[in-house]
Amino acid sequence: MTTIAIKRVDDAYAFEGTDANGHTIRTDGAVEIGGHNSGFRPMQTLLMGLGGCSGVDIVSILKKQRQEIEDFSMKIDAEREHGKEPALWKHIHIQFIFKGNIEVEKARKACALSIDKYCSVAATLRAAGCTIEWDVTVQ
Template sequence: MATIHIKRVDDAYAMEASDTNGHSLRMDAAEAIGGHGSGIRPMQTILMGLGGCGGIDILSILKKQRQEIDSFEMVVNGERETGKEPALWKHVHIQFSFSGKVDLDKAQKACALSLEKYCSVAATLRTAGCSIEWDVEVK
């Protein structure tokens, strides 16, 4: 079982979440609803989790294939439902970028394996009706 502790840290909506290892993340509401914009919006943490989960899988797969990765980055864009409460993620696009001695076919297959089979965050989003697409480039 995972345990996360969350505490309010200001007089509005800012909160700090921490895990049992002492890692923390600050969250806050948008200024439009009374937050101070001093942290990540909670729904954005889901996209961060998707990127982190997928990234760990992808790097693990490519390391096992002895690919020489000099750099690895991704940009995750998400679109939420409009006019609904709660407003779930309806579409996510990820742009994966690699540099080094990385075979494009292997990188594409690693991304597909992660997002279609191994990544629990991707599976959670898909179960909620979100579509996930991605592109891969090797520089």
């Protein structure tokens, strides 16, 4: 079982979540709805979770294949449903960007394995009807 403690931290919409190890993340609402813009939007944290989840998988796979990762980043663009409540993520595109002595085909395979098989966040988003596309750049 996982437990996260959530506490309201201001007079508006800011909340701080803390895990059992003391790690924290702050969420907040946009100024337009009365928030203070002092943290991630809750739906953005799902995208961050997707990047973190797939990143762990990908690094693990590439390390096992003895690929030398000097740098690894992602750019995630996403679109939510319009005119619906709740407004779910409907399309996500991830740009995986690698630097190092990495074979492009191994990087592609690692990304495919993560997004299509191992990443629980990706599976959760797909189960909600989201399409996830991605591509790879090795510099």
